[in-house]
Amino acid sequence: MPRIHFHQQLAELKDKLLAMAALAQQSVESALDAYLRRDKGLCKFVKQNERAVDTAQRELDEMAYELLAKEQPMAIDLRFILAVIKINGDLERIGDQAMSIVRRTKEILGEPAVELPVDFAAIGEYASHMIRTAIQALLDGDAQLADSVRDMDDEIDRMNRRASADLLKLIQEQPKISQQAMNGILVAKNLERIADHASNIATDVIFWIRGADVRHQLSMAMD
């Protein structure tokens, strides 16, 4: 009977993590939308959403802590709860990055629109795809899927490097729009950091699934 209760609580923890992930995703997509459309209303929405992210993070953390304290779970369940705590932290930081994009957006709200040579929507979509895939890997307990997220990180790095280089070239050629180009460099960087967090989430999923074995293999590979 208490074990059934425990597994219900684990299922609830998973549900809460999904809600947290949805909020963080929402923040990223709305923030990028706000940036691309220079939409003040969307900036406000992200700010409110960010509050919900912070509240969800604290509740989830507290629930995981209670589970550890009261149920003293063993082995795979313990690793799962620890993974949830770490993933929760990364989702919260994804929300922070979305807020940073909003701050960049506010800096240029009053400036005339300028066409920048970067497909921000594509970078954002790629980063979102990484978050979704990492969460799916958690739900399915699929280490291979989680591995694929870490591979995607290289592509985001490439996209970000190209964006930086192209915008830097623009700054050199047209110094008068350098403020907006600089802003674009920082937004691309924010998206890259969001992808980094997705990659961290994937790593936590792998550690949960493969347990101590992966770590020892890694340790040996480093020696």
Place this chain on the structure above:
Amino acid sequence: MPRIHFHQQLAELKDKLLAMAALAQQSVESALDAYLRRDKGLCKFVKQNERAVDTAQRELDEMAYELLAKEQPMAIDLRFILAVIKINGDLERIGDQAMSIVRRTKEILGEPAVELPVDFAAIGEYASHMIRTAIQALLDGDAQLADSVRDMDDEIDRMNRRASADLLKLIQEQPKISQQAMNGILVAKNLERIADHASNIATDVIFWIRGADVRHQLSMAMD
């Protein structure tokens, strides 16, 4: 008798965390030194040090996990171990940022030296001071000291904003050194992220010390 053993293990965990923090600090200071002196040898040292950081992180994480699994600690000890796991993650990411500074340095190793209008050493020293203070707060169980680290974060943000603005101005005025100036913007940004991690560590110390109370206060303050 088992409890005495448990407290020895907790002390060992603390020692390992201190060693991890020292390695991460070392990486930051050497990476910045490498950047300021354009020193290829120091770049190599940071890379080797980073390997030690990664190994220490895995060992510490594994030790914390074993303690949770075998000792099933309650209340304050449980919170402490969870804080160590989170702090460990931030220290590892501080090492990642140091590696990023090394990559920036390698990009400009061949370029002629240019005087940039930014006191990188001062920003780096401030970020290091934040890490040291956060770790000291952990050792002393001093929530007030930890709070002071979070306050310092504003100053680092200011330093970073000023560095970005000054370097952007330089790019506009002297397009031919824009590559190096852009590099400087990214290094300043790396230092700011290192400070962010110090601030995260301080937050974890506060959560450990003040326990659930702080969280509830925070929740109420947000409503």
